[in-house]
Amino acid sequence: MYRKFKAPYVALAIITLLSAKHNQAAVVDDIELIELAKSSTPLIEHCDNQVTSQSFIDVFECGDELFETRFNALDGVGMDVGDGNRFTRVPRADLNNWLNSTPNRSTGPNAEACNVCHTTETIGQAGDGAGPAGLNVIRDPKRAGITAQFIQRNTPHLFGMAGPQLLAEEMTTELKQIVELTKQQSCRLNQTISRPLRTKGIEFGFITVEPPCLSPTVTINAEGVKNDLVIRPFQWKGNVASVRQFSRGAFHNELGMSPVEMVGEDVDGDFDGVINEITIADNTAMTLYLAGQPRPTSLLELDQIRHELTRRFGEAGVNHANELLLPQLTRRQRDSIRRGERIFHDIGCADCHRSQIMIKQLTFSEPSRHPDFRDDTFPSGQPGIDPDKAITFDITRDQPDNKIEFGNQLIKHLGAFEKDPQGRAIVRMYGDLKLHEMGPRLAEGIDETGAGSSVWMTKELWGLANTAPYLHDGRATTIEEAIIEHGGESTSSQQAFLRLENRMRHDLLAFLNNLVLYFVESEED
Structure with a gap:
């Protein structure tokens, strides 16, 4: 003990x-x-x-x-x-x-x-x-x-x-389900079956299963993930x-x-x-x-909260928004950010930096409910490491921080993940949890993990404006530098960025600088 x-x-x-x-x-x-x-x-x-x-x-x-x-x-x-x-x-x-x-x-x-x-x-x-x-x-x-x-x-x-881990758990489950379904179909039809390994709209290669049923030949051609098909969202x-x-x-x-x-x-x-x-x-x-840390947010979202406080509480709401250090955007700034988001999609950045991904599982559990995301070697029976005595919280409700309140009224729980109309959690991380070949400019002198010296997980962009310097080793002092360093699979987007007119480049950067970290100072702080 x-x-x-x-x-x-x-x-x-x-x-x-x-x-x-x-x-x-x-x-x-x-x-x-x-x-x-x-x-x-x-x-x-x-x-x-x-x-x-x-x-x-x-x-x-x-x-x-x-x-x-x-x-x-x-x-x-x-x-x-x-x-x-x-x-x-x-x-x-x-x-x-x-x-x-x-x-x-x-x-x-x-x-x-x-x-x-x-x-x-x-x-x-x-x-x-x-x-x-x-x-x-x-x-x-x-x-x-x-x-x-x-x-x-x-x-x-x-x-x-919590968002990336729960997302990785769901993606891992879906990829492994594809393997099992393909094996079952190959057995039922007694023929070779190939299927794409696709989850959340993201391609991770393909699987081929050849009969016979009792000892099928299973070939996994994974892309952007190890052949064990476990999505590892960190580092x-x-x-x-x-x-x-x-x-x-x-x-x-x-x-x-x-x-x-x-x-x-x-x-x-x-x-x-x-x-x-x-x-x-x-x-x-x-x-x-x-x-349980709060999710990142955006200047647009914070500006909306300021408008809500002002609309509902007048001058007192304005004063409270000022105390909370909520930004106040001009119409021109809001328009520029929205144009920049469209450009972000148009030049292909969103192909890897997915703006949002939905997850069905709202409960973060320690230990995880997913066997690939927990250690089963710990002594059993202990709270926090025994699945039967897991400590849990709802990622759309239970985070303690970033509750925007006025008096006793909750205006928005900014720290919790949002829900879509189907009740799924929205993870706006601007990533895909996939490994990508990024070209020689981002290659290291050694291959740390065996994935390749120039292979990196798509860096999530939420919180981007508050997290300079950029890239894995901090070599980029600005967002523009980080974009220019892109190569390999992202070459076409990098080249499209370089061809943008100055006005369009300004809008794109306005959108990216809109992705921020916010943490309201509480009474306990």
Whole structure:
């Protein structure tokens, strides 16, 4: 059973580990840790009690606290990365302790808190935005210490994470259903059957099934997804399936806070004298906090809310809109944005950057209801990791933040996903969750995942205006630069952009700059 550790236990854990032989002295060595524990305490407040309660709001709030905590040495943050340092921007394969950490790390540790990299960069002056260029993450996937094989990753924003995961789950289910239906049809007709692998209007290759029924030959020619047909919506290479996997990877790699579910219980995998740094419950809380973040929005939508407040409440509504920092667009600006959206579709950008995709499943569940998006190796019976004791929330209703209110009246729950007339959730992420060949200009020196050095997941554009710099390594300082860097499958759209008249280019950029992150400052903030 995983425990919630208090300060006295941490001190005892450190003493217990004194007999272990570490490769190098830590930034604060074991003796110093014991001295530190006499007058200081760990800063982490573990989330085991909240997860046991199975209350989404309680778990969300505990995850919020974890996100903002600046962990210290007694928490186990960081590790010895040489020269007395606990953090590093450059992976240190030259040091045995970094190279031999369990499990392996490809970067950092980079910082002592999540919000060091995921900074506040939103309209509304609150919330968790995207990290600036100075906080790009440098990775060494080959762990060889060869700088030519290092890669950079631009820090993403964390809004609306439940939407892409639920969308990926539905798409994965539909692709696998096509496989089963094709096998059944081939068996019934006793002939070779081929079908396109299409879900949500997006093509992912095709499948061919040849008889006989008992041992059919199944050939999957996947495009933009691995042959297992699991859509992985996170990371620039589309190699992380779930918010939970994303969260625990960040704890481990970026913060040096080793999750029990990765390193094992009572194991000091990074030689810092501390064990059980992130409990399973802690990662459950962080997962639900990230999944419960508000969705991105647009200037047009925010401007509409301003008009609604003004129409209904007059001068008081205007004053409230000003307090909320809601933009006030001119008619010319609104017209330019709408023309730009048409141009966006006309030149083919929307072929990959799908403006909206509908999903039937409204409930985010931790653990996931989909077997390909959860870990079935965890101990059974525990809330937050047992499917029978899942913690859930409705993505069209339950997010705590971005409720636009006037008095006791809810004007719009801007943080929740919208519904269409059929009751489906609308995910306006401007992406397709598909891998694409992007040409030599965007190729890296190494192939990190085996998909190809110039193959990338379509970057979702929601929140674009607040998340400069752009592209996987932050090389583009403007949206125009990012478009010009496109090649490969997107060459025709890139060329069409370059042929646009200045007026049309201005409208297109007005539309793209209309895609923003908004986080209203609440009374608790």
